[in-house]
Amino acid sequence: MVIAVDVDDTITNTYEYMLPLVAINYNLDLKKLWDNKPSYKELSKTLPNYKDFIQKNLHILANIVTVKKDAIKVLKRLRSEGHKIFIITARNTEEYSNPYQITYDYLISRDIPFDKLITNVGNKGLRCVSEGVDIFLDDNTKSCKSAMKYNIKTYQFKSNFCSPEDKIPRANSWEDFYNIISNLSHKTNN
Numbered sequence: 696m697v698i699a700v701d702v703d704d705t706i707t708n709t710y711e712y713m714l715p716l717v718a719i720n721y722n723l724d725l726k727k728l729w730d731n732k733p734s735y736k737e738l739s740k741t742l743p744n745y746k747d748f749i750q751k752n753l754h755i756l757a758n759i760v761t762v763k764k765d766a767i768k769v770l771k772r773l774r775s776e777g778h779k780i781f782i783i784t785a786r787n788t789e790e791y792s793n794p795y796q797i798t799y800d801y802l803i804s805r806d807i808p809f810d811k812l813i814t815n816v817g818n819k820g821l822r823c824v825s826e827g828v829d830i831f832l833d834d835n836t837k838s839c840k841s842a843m844k845y846n847i848k849t850y851q852f853k854s855n856f857c858s859p860e861d862k863i864p865r866a867n868s869w870e871d872f873y874n875i876i877s878n879l880s881h882k883t884n885n
């Protein structure tokens with residue numbers, strides 16, 4: 696199967712690095728930020744000169760973020776079982792001077808396996824269709840709904856700041872996601 700996986704907050708702990716950066720740059724109380732857990736959209740709406748902040752800081756953030764627990768192990772295992780891993784991210788040229796390169800270099804340097812990397816994706820559902828994706832994993836509610844609209848088997852990766860959506864199946868961890876895929880493959884083979 697072709698498994699499409701998002702980068703920020705699915706493979707990487709982006710939000711966990713974003714909030715301290717916001718706190719430092721805007722002189723805000725980090726604890727309060729953590730209590731409120733603003734979404735990226737809320738941050739973009741409430742923080743002044745957010746675009747400048749993003750352009751100045753996001754490429755640094757993209758290089759230092761850590762990988763989520765078991766992500767590498769599970770992606771390697773899935774690939775060794777014959778699945779194709781497509782990394783599909785919305786990272787774009789408004790945020791990064793070269794979103795493909797920065798993401799590619801990161802994936803390679805962290806030994807994260809993939810068969811294809813696609814950046815600058817606005818409509819993830821549509822892109823999944825054109826890329827022949829079978830399974831979609833993303834933390835973002837809008838992206839998940841977009842994939843579901845095109846009947847792609849979708850799982851929302853549990854994140855620190857997205858409230859769960861009842862209608863979207865969830866993967867609570869990378870191990871959980873592995874078990875979901877194993878069960879699916881098992882069903883398909885029998």
Ligand SMILES: [Mg+2]
Pocket residue numbers: 701702703704705833834835
């Ligand atoms: Mg994401």
